[in-house]
Amino acid sequence: MTTNNNVLPSSAIVEVASPFQQIHFLLLARGPKYVPKCQSYFRFRTIEDIIIREYNRMSTIIMKYLTDNCVSASDERAKSFFISLKNLLTNLYITKLSPKLFHYSRQEYMLTKDIQRKLYLTRQQIILRRTDKSKVFHLGSYDDYEQKASNYMIKTCAYEEVIDGKCPLSDNLSSVMDLLDKLLKRKAINVKQRSTMIPNRNKVELGHLYFLPKPHK
Template identity: 25%
Template sequence: MGSFRRIILQNRQRSSSTKNVIGVSPEPYLDLISNPFDKRQWNYLSFGPSYIRVNQSAIRSKCQQETEIKNQHKDIYSKVENHLTGYPHLIPRNNAIFKQYSDHLLDYLNQSYFTPLSYNDQLISLEQAQILGSIRRIIQNMNLIIRVTDKGNNFYIGSAVEFEKKTQKVFSDTNAFIELSDNPFNEILYKVIQLLNTLRGKDLIRKWQYEQMMPDRTTCELAHLYYNPKTHKDGIPVRPIESTIHASTTKISKFLDKILRPIFDAKSNDTTIIDGASLITELSKYNKKGLLKSTTLFCTFDIRNLYTILPQEETLDTLMAFLHAHGYRKVKGISIDTIKKLASIILKDNVFAYGKKIYKQTTGGAMGSSLTLTLANIFMAKWQKNIVEEQTKTGEFYGR
């Protein structure tokens, strides 16, 4: 009896000591009255979206594994091939090196997928698969929604009905989207190809630039819209993001962003705040000048729905004015008038699917398109110009 009591006391002491341990896992944000998940499910969700699970494919059938290998091989190989055949490498597609790479890649994937897991890892994989399945059933049965939080590394879990109300509020508040009765995908794809062919035919863009911007007809698809909840803000509003990875204008957007963003970054370096570390650096400089005092005021502002309030034509004109002001008539051999035409088709032919409906954006640009951030920054640089000049005159600091 005495020994049994000692064991109980030891266990009690251990459990008491564990209460002092602070976990660092990003717990999910639960936007519900009560938690429908048990401890195992909640712990699994707390791993967050970046958690790397034990190889789940090992517990799938051989047929499923082979299909996954085939899909991964196709995806990786096509990306490498497109990169190496484009500028500046320009390796011919019939070069034997591609066949060698394809074979090596396939061997590597087969080895990775079919190498047996240890018994312990198999048990972990099975357990995690069961937990994940039970989480999915709860999500479906209770009509919940799970999303990655905006600017966070954790999950948001809430009512699908309430979340949809938030998304519809974005549509009504911004008034930036119109519903279309027909799917204009083929029309937009043709328009993009025709524009690039015309520019290339007039020698307004070089061959390698033409190839980098030309959409792949076999993989192109309509963009789709989704929302990430802003759990760091009151009321948990949602941020609209377009998945434009296979959209007709994506390659043009990436190309223009690649040549324009370095220009903006170089010209706005003095007022750019990248992160908390850069803010501390700027404040340190401000302090060394003897300007940081007990009476110093710190002011912050937040622009709501920036990407959906930018007037499209004015944004394009602002881009032209920005390039003119800094002495650019051409960028990478492309005239700024041609750049405007390319940027215009990105902004004005932005169509996406949401739910079972198709929409066109009439104001601003797609959040998810590479060029939109650069255009928004250039537009804001014009807007903040007077503020920056006033702050500079008085020795104060402004950053964004």
């Protein structure tokens, strides 16, 4: 295992013995927001599938904003725009990469896969994650994160560990619905208020306890 001796302003914070080499740290130093070039070129999906997926994703978002601003999708300008968007995506994805860009992109792709492989070989003993309010990565030990979580749960009594594999979310939702029905029956709330307070089953989720290192403090 190696350590990172050449520290850059955006270098990953390393608090555990790491299997990475300098070339891996240089890639990580670009930060969580860095988008590797042309990674879709090396995916197993066909270019046609990628174009359709990207077009559907982008057009759905744009369509929402058009609707919010009272613009119909059947408007001629909107139709022309979506045709241009589809053509632009098609041209971007089918244009052949230059030899230099292809080599550079493939190198980054292989480095990314190598980082994933090295982390996998540690049997989850090393965790790579972004930091809070920062533009750098953090490398820490699994045991350290587990200890922090355990200490916080004991201190606050705000969380409990799901150990039987059964998600308590359904029971929590039922309890909320029962409470709202009782309040409505007692006329403590009206029908409109009950409708407003009913949880959306498609969006509700359990609170998760996790830690993001704070290098700025």
